[in-house]
Amino acid sequence: MRLVRMGTSKLTKSQWLVYFHYLIGTDGEIKHAHEVHKMLAADYEDYLRAFSLAGYSKPQFLKKDQWTTSRGLFVALK
Secondary structure (H helix, E strand, C coil): CEEEEEEEEEECCCEEEEEEEEEEEECCEEEEEEEEEEEECCCHHHHHHHHHHCCCEEEEEECCCCCCCCCCEEEEEC
16 A cells, blocks of 8 residues: 655634645545544733633743744643
């Protein structure tokens, strides 16, 4: 089996849409499949509001190194 995945994305106001296309090769046959991943596109302020609405306090964003591509982590107190 051989598999090829290609994708492209589009950012809307609050949603990140990722369009994936797959070519699946098996036994001399090639099939095509596709899917769309819909993900929330929230900024820092959106997260702070969500923590507050959920009753959490002192939210902080922890990141090992601000110059790398690491994603970081939000922590808060309940």
